[in-house]
Amino acid sequence: MATRSGASRTRTTPPVLLSVETPADSRGGALVMLVIVCPNCGPRNDNEFNFRGEVIPRPSVDTDPATWRRYLYMRGNTSGWQRERWFHVSGCRRFLNIERNNVTNEIRMVAEVGGDTT
Amino acid sequence: MTRRPRFSAWKLITHGLSRSPWPKVWEQHELASTYDVVIVGGGVHGLATAYYLARNHGITNVAVVEKSYIGSGGSGRNTAIVRSNYLTVEGSRFYDRSVKLYERLASDLNFNVMFEQRGHMTLAHSDSSLRTMRWRAEVNKLQGIDSAVISPAEIKELAPFLDTSDHPRYPILGALWHPPGGIVRHDAVVWGYARAAAALGVHIHQETELVGIDVKSDRVVGVQTSRGPISTSTVINCTAGWSSLIAAMAGVSLPITTRPLQAAVTEPVKLFLHPVIVSGSLHTYVSQTVRGELVFGATVDPFTSYATRGTLEFTTDLAGHMLELMPAIGNMRLLRQWAGLCDMTPDYGPIIGPTAVDGFYVDVGWGTYGFKAGPVAGESVAAMIADGKPGDLIGPFGLDRFERGTLTAEKGAAAVGH
Numbered sequence: 001m002a003t004r005s006g007a008s009r010t011r012t013t014p015p016v017l018l019s020v021e022t023p024a025d026s027r028g029g030a031l032v033m034l035v036i037v038c039p040n041c042g043p044r045n046d047n048e049f050n051f052r053g054e055v056i057p058r059p060s061v062d063t064d065p066a067t068w069r070r071y072l073y074m075r076g077n078t079s080g081w082q083r084e085r086w087f088h089v090s091g092c093r094r095f096l097n098i099e100r101n102n103v104t105n106e107i108r109m110v111a112e113v114g115g116d117t118t
Numbered sequence: 119m120t121r122r123p124r125f126s127a128w129k130l131i132t133h134g135l136s137r138s139p140w141p142k143v144w145e146q147h148e149l150a151s152t153y154d155v156v157i158v159g160g161g162v163h164g165l166a167t168a169y170y171l172a173r174n175h176g177i178t179n180v181a182v183v184e185k186s187y188i189g190s191g192g193s194g195r196n197t198a199i200v201r202s203n204y205l206t207v208e209g210s211r212f213y214d215r216s217v218k219l220y221e222r223l224a225s226d227l228n229f230n231v232m233f234e235q236r237g238h239m240t241l242a243h244s245d246s247s248l249r250t251m252r253w254r255a256e257v258n259k260l261q262g263i264d265s266a267v268i269s270p271a272e273i274k275e276l277a278p279f280l281d282t283s284d285h286p287r288y289p290i291l292g293a294l295w296h297p298p299g300g301i302v303r304h305d306a307v308v309w310g311y312a313r314a315a316a317a318l319g320v321h322i323h324q325e326t327e328l329v330g331i332d333v334k335s336d337r338v339v340g341v342q343t344s345r346g347p348i349s350t351s352t353v354i355n356c357t358a359g360w361s362s363l364i365a366a367m368a369g370v371s372l373p374i375t376t377r378p379l380q381a382a383v384t385e386p387v388k389l390f391l392h393p394v395i396v397s398g399s400l401h402t403y404v405s406q407t408v409r410g411e412l413v414f415g416a417t418v419d420p421f422t423s424y425a426t427r428g429t430l431e432f433t434t435d436l437a438g439h440m441l442e443l444m445p446a447i448g449n450m451r452l453l454r455q456w457a458g459l460c461d462m463t464p465d466y467g468p469i470i471g472p473t474a475v476d477g478f479y480v481d482v483g484w485g486t487y488g489f490k491a492g493p494v495a496g497e498s499v500a501a502m503i504a505d506g507k508p509g510d511l512i513g514p515f516g517l518d519r520f521e522r523g524t525l526t527a528e529k530g531a532a533a534v535g536h
């Protein structure tokens with residue numbers, strides 16, 4: 001008796017939870033996490049850290065409201081190298097200054113806030 | 119003025135049989151030395167603005183300069199959700215106008231934009247989100263927008279594949295139901311606006327990058343592009359994720375940070391999911407296209423970037439959350455994932471209006487939710503250019519609100535919901 005291949009075909013691979021078939025758009029970085037070398041804890045994945053944004057000098061608290069609001073809201077948001085602050089929330093719980101290229105995601109400097117490179 | 123080509127089923131058949139070439143949809147032009155208005159960015163915002171300038175105000179000496187191809191930014195990468203059930207009065211009113219414009223856009227542009235009002239459902243998994251939804255529903259109703267809180271039993275009827283039992287980690291307690299919401303074909307919206315604007319005389323310059331803005335005593339006098347200079351007195355920044363860079367060319371700073379947002383799509387299956395489903399608590403949303411693919415999205419990436427890379431973290435989190443909502447889709451496979459750049463603002467409201475530089479306008483800050491606003495923003499920005507001042511609908515969204523400290527409060531309805 002002829003078998004209809006469609007009806008009797010079974011899956012050869014076990015069911016998978018939403019498997020990734022093809023790598024995503026890989027321009028500007030592969031399908032990997034950012035690895036940050038914490039000066040206290042060593043190399044760690046980015047999901048151990050909290051991103052706190054670009055470093056902006058804080059005006060003194062008795063400044064005028066307009067200057068204060070500029071500090072709160074306005075951002076350089078440049079493309080390329082940026083100096084930014086991260087918090088190692090699942091590690092040493094220290095604030096870090098990091099220089100990261102936000103196009104290539106390269107990191108060239110990591111230092112604890114309050115260290116020599118503040 | 120050239121007549122735009124018409125499309126019909128008859129033409130499709132005759133062209134298919136005769137294999138004769140389709141007429142050109144728009145002309146390529148030389149870069150003119152002067153334009154009345156230069157629009158930077160060939161996404162839905164730039165193209166819609168060009169179209170309404172020409173159609174509603176007869177301003178046709180307009181150039182759209184796009185560094186890549188039209189729709190190459192967020193407008194070609196979004197998940198195409200359209201809705202108006204926002205949290206604030208100014209937000210709901212504004213987006214409701216856009217829904218109205220979308221409803222007749224296909225006939226306005228004579229281009230099928232496939233707008234399907236299948237309903238938009240935002241799930242509540244906690245008492246506090248149920249409370250916000252009641253609040254949103256009341257704000258919406260006062261604006262005449264169809265929006266209501268519904269029970270798990272009603273949810274099950276509208277979307278039988280959702281797990282509405284009390285077994286999941288975050289059980290579904292209710293939902294905000296918004297029947298006029300839905301999805302649209304994003305590429306078609308971009309192409310439709312481009313074609314209609316071009317037919318009215320607008321020049322669309324692809325592969326033309328803006329590299330500088332000439333400002334003389336606080337007034338725009340021209341721009342520099344990769345194909346040469348243009349003299350103009352009016353420049354509109356419609357570059358979303360890149361808008362800080364364009365504004366900096368005019369010496370204007372913006373309260374914007376650029377973050378990637380990722381999305382993914384599965385293999386196609388038979389239609390089973392009619393409405394758009396959003397879960398704020400699970401940071402995810404899903405809709406099914408007419409082709410049968412499930413389109414997923416989530417929140418923005420955890421740090422700023424101008425790179426459109428995809429991450430494995432996104433896919434694994436997404437899969438975990440989606441399976442909690444719809445356990446039945448465990449065997450489906452993802453086909454693609456991608457990212458686009460989003461121009462995030464501190465208050466999740468857009469920034470539309472003039473700047474400190476005369477003749478330099480912004481229509482930015484569209485974050486993860488700006489595709490749906492394309493029609494209303496284009497219409498309002500065009501009116502602002504023609505009248506010389508922002509109208510009522512966009513008044514609350516000026517750049518000066520950050521100096522005055524009068525922010526909008528849209529985060530509760532815009533952070534994940536798109």
Ligand SMILES: Cc1cc2nc3c(=O)[nH]c(=O)nc-3n(C[C@H](O)[C@H](O)[C@H](O)COP(=O)(O)OP(=O)(O)OC[C@H]3O[C@@H](n4cnc5c(N)ncnc54)[C@H](O)[C@@H]3O)c2cc1C
Nearest residue numbers: 159161162163185191192193196197199328458488489490
């Ligand atoms: C994954 C994802 C899902 C989304 N889902 C939704 C959704 O469901 N609903 C919704 O409403 N919104 C959604 N959004 C947001 C939406 O896509 C954007 O807000 C919207 O497309 C912005 O349109 P735009 O025209 O302002 O900008 P864009 O479409 O980004 O266009 C800006 C253009 O400017 C060009 N440009 C940049 N620099 C220059 C230069 N120097 N010279 C010339 N041109 C330049 C770029 O090439 C680009 O084409 C989503 C976004 C993403 C990434």
Ligand SMILES: [Zn+2]
Nearest residue numbers: 038041091092
């Ligand atoms: Zn550490």
